[in-house]
Amino acid sequence: MAGLPYIVGNWKMHGTRAMLGEVRAMDRAAQRFPKVQVAIAPPATLIYRAREAVELIGIGGQDCHAKETGAFTGDISATMLRDAGADFTIVGHSERRTIHAETDADVKAKAEAAFAAGLAVILCVGETESQRDAGNAESVVGAQLDGSCPSTEGVVEKLSIAYEPVWAIGTGRVPSIDDVAAMHASIRAKLVAIYGSAGADVRILYGGSVKADNASELLAVPEVGGALVGGASLTSESFLAIVGAAASRGEA
Ligand code: PGA
Numbered sequence: 001m002a003g004l005p006y007i008v009g010n011w012k013m014h015g016t017r018a019m020l021g022e023v024r025a026m027d028r029a030a031q032r033f034p035k036v037q038v039a040i041a042p043p044a045t046l047i048y049r050a051r052e053a054v055e056l057i058g059i060g061g062q063d064c065h066a067k068e069t070g071a072f073t074g075d076i077s078a079t080m081l082r083d084a085g086a087d088f089t090i091v092g093h094s095e096r097r098t099i100h101a102e103t104d105a106d107v108k109a110k111a112e113a114a115f116a117a118g119l120a121v122i123l124c125v126g127e128t129e130s131q132r133d134a135g136n137a138e139s140v141v142g143a144q145l146d147g148s149c150p151s152t153e154g155v156v157e158k159l160s161i162a163y164e165p166v167w168a169i170g171t172g173r174v175p176s177i178d179d180v181a182a183m184h185a186s187i188r189a190k191l192v193a194i195y196g197s198a199g200a201d202v203r204i205l206y207g208g209s210v211k212a213d214n215a216s217e218l219l220a221v222p223e224v225g226g227a228l229v230g231g232a233s234l235t236s237e238s239f240l241a242i243v244g245a246a247a248s249r250g251e252a
Contacts, residue, residue, distance in 0.1 A: 068117075108147065
């Protein structure tokens with residue numbers, strides 16, 4: 001698996017200009033961690049200002065529309081995110097899939113639109129608790145990947161997958177390390193089935209209640225190439241503790 005560990009903060013619907021100081025602090029601290037790729041996805045209203053405030057870390061969107069322009073009140077296109085200064089976008093987060101009823105086909109179209117606009121993509125997948133209890137976690141996630149992975153050629157190196165068990169998001173619960181390892185291995189096999197040898201280089205992040213005290217253990221799992229962090233990314237202090245854990249990966 002290629003690349004630096006990738007630690008991405010997803011601010012969800014949190015953040016006004018008052019929080020830009022946190023972004024600046026993250027960016028300043030990122031200098032101390034050259035072996036970690038760091039990024040934040042603030043609400044769309046802050047993308048431009050966040051981009052102006054940083055030098056090192058990536059800035060991204062949390063979602064995009066599949067069309068470039070049009071009569072879609074309230075929506076934001078990938079081209080607009082790029083224009084505002086984003087370098088990537090998240091697509092297919094479980095909160096979008098659930099609250100906004102996004103299908104795998106919707107997520108695929110969004111990912112392809114993002115690539116067309118020149119953005120990198122973090123595509124989220126993950127099972128619900130009842131799907132896991134029924135023993136279907138890997139088949140559910142495999143089907144999500146089959147349905148939502150972009151078919152755009154030549155951009156696989158700009159794709160990351162975030163495995164986020166729905167029941168672990170914002171709950172303080174995380175799967176066992178064995179379950180994370182098994183799922184990430186299964187996702188890797190699926191990516192190779194979809195993309196051929198290029199699928200071996202797609203980064204696979206873990207997300208769901210990642211905190212400073214569990215980050216080292218999660219990031220040590222084979223095939224875990226980074227983390228998508230919600231609640232713990234809202235302050236520079238808690239986020240940088242996770243970045244620090246990523247920096248010391250493999251040095252223990
Ligand atoms: P959490 O959120 O870290 O607050 O669990 C993760 C996510 O939804 O990306």
